[in-house]
Amino acid sequence: MGWRDFQRKVKRQFSEAMELPGDVVLNLPKIIMIGNIQLFIENHRGIIEYTTEGVRVSVGEGEVAVVGENLMLRNILPDELCVEGKIRSLSFL
Structure with missing residues (x-):
C-alpha cells in the first residue's frame, strides 16, 4: 500500500467515524444523472x-x-456544472 492509498484509507475511516459525506472529505465528485438527458x-x-x-x-x-448527442453545458459554477442532451455513456478516466 502506497502513501496515497494510506491517506485515502485514513480519510475514509475519518469520514465514516464522523458521519461526514465522503464526497467532501475524500474530494470525490458527486454525480447525479436524471434519465439520459441531464x-x-x-x-x-x-x-x-x-x-x-x-x-x-x-x-x-x-x-x-460524457458522450452523447446535442450536449450543452448549463449552470457552470466553480464547484458544479450540468450537462444536458442525449447522454449515451458516462465513464471515469
Whole structure:
C-alpha cells in the first residue's frame, strides 16, 4: 500500500467515524444523472474538453467523460456544472 492509498484509507475511516459525506472529505465528485438527458457534476476541477458530442471534466484524481448527442453545458459554477442532451455513456478516466 502506497502513501496515497494510506491517506485515502485514513480519510475514509475519518469520514465514516464522523458521519461526514465522503464526497467532501475524500474530494470525490458527486454525480447525479436524471434519465439520459441531464447530468450534474459537483466538486469538479474544470472542463477539459467540450463539444456537442462529448464533455470531459477534471475531477479529484482523474476525469469524467460524457458522450452523447446535442450536449450543452448549463449552470457552470466553480464547484458544479450540468450537462444536458442525449447522454449515451458516462465513464471515469
